[in-house]
Amino acid sequence: MDEILVEEYRGSLVENVHRGHICGVGEGGAVRYEVGDAASLTYMRSSGKPVQAIPAIMQGVDIAYALKEKEIAVMTGSHRAESFHVEALETLMSKIGIQEEQLVCLPAYPLGENAKNQLIAEGKPKRRIYHNCSGKHLGILSLCKHKGYSTDDYTEPDHPVQQQIVKVLSYLSEVPVDEIVIGTDGCGCPVYAIPLKSMAYVYLKLTCPELIEDAAIRETVRKISGWMSRNPEMVAGTDRICSTLLLDDNIFAKGGAKGVYCFGLKREKLGFAIKITDGSEEEWPLVVAAILEQIGYARQETIASLYRLAPVAIMNDNNRIVGRNQSVFKLRHT
Known part of the structure; x- marks a missing residue:
């Protein structure tokens, strides 16, 4: 039931198509916009x-370890191991009292090409904190240390912290715990699948914490969203869509692997979730820009910044325009 979201033309011929699902929800989780199937079961990644x-922030790890905003923001990020990311991660490890070898994610080179190439040129080895999920792991380990939980099995679904995470997700999404599908993410942590419309609802609440009834969760979300918005470079990195969108103080956004992207709009009180079926991420800026255009989003500078990340024109190696990327979907207003 997915639909074509983006077509890539080379000359006059469609060379590639990217299909997927889009859902936008309003207050109460009511579906307002849809492409494909809003009920599609999707891993959040x-x-x-x-x-x-x-759970970590709600139980005060930020206070217990005197964490700075950037150190907390990188816990929520998919960083590119740029120098400022590595600095925050190393400080975070030191404050928490965690050794790098305790991270389950294996040593890797940065996802950021510049950071990776520089390390290789200098003959430096892979490290666990270069993995784009290392901040998340340190966030979980910070709660383990704070509460005295085991750090050896922190990625197991039955670990106390993982149990707390799935309960919070259930509360925010309004999907019962026993209906959340649990798999294993690339980094070794549990990953959760819920309907796309429920994912969009989670992002509406993350964007508009005032919609959360539970006071403790509401204030924690307010803190986390504020830290991410004030430190957008820590959430992704240079010229990345998440960091770019977070520069707009009306938008809260975070992407995931395999074509999953979520964002919310504060003033409009809308939450959106996108799943590109072939798992591609290159089309995210184009798809988000098209959504914003179709709903009449007022901030044209934000839309323009997305087109700078994913230009419509396709250039060849000689810097000649040889084709175009074109969003072709139409949001159905429900």
Whole structure:
């Protein structure tokens, strides 16, 4: 039931198509906009990181370890291991009292090409904190240390912290715990699948914490969303869509692997979730820009910044325009 979201033209011929689902919800979780199937069961992947940080902050690890905003923001991020990310991660480890070897995610080179190439050129090895999910792992481990939980099995679904995370997700999404599908993410942590419309509802609440009834969760979300918005570079990195969108103080956003992207709009009180079926991420800026245009979003500078990340024109190696990327979906207003 997915639909074509983006077509890639080379000359006059459609060379590639990217299909997927889009859902936009309003207050109460009512579906307002839809492309494809709003009920499509989808893994949140890294778009779930802000939720996964909630139990730690709700129980005061930020105060217990005197964490700075940037150190907390990187807990929610999919960083590119740029120098400022690595600095925050190393400080975070030191404050919490965690050794790098305790992270389940294996040593890796940064996802950021510049950071990766520099390390290789300098002959430096892979590290666990270069993994884009290392901030999330340190956030979970911070709660383990704070509460005296085991750090050896912190990625197991039955670990106390993981149990707290799934309960918070259930509360925010209004999906019963026993209906949340649990798999294993690329980094080794549990990953959660819920209907796309429920994912959009989570992002509406993350964007508009005043819609959350539970006072403790509401104030924690307010803190986390504020830290992310004030430190957008820590959530992704240079010229990345999440960091770009977070520069707009009306938008809260976070992407995940395999084509999952979520964002919310504060003034409009809308939450959106996107799943590109082939798992591609390159089309995110184009799809988000098209959504904003179709709902009449007022801030044209935000839309323009998305088109700078994913230009409509396709250039070849000789800097000649040889094709175009074109969003072709139409939001159905329900």
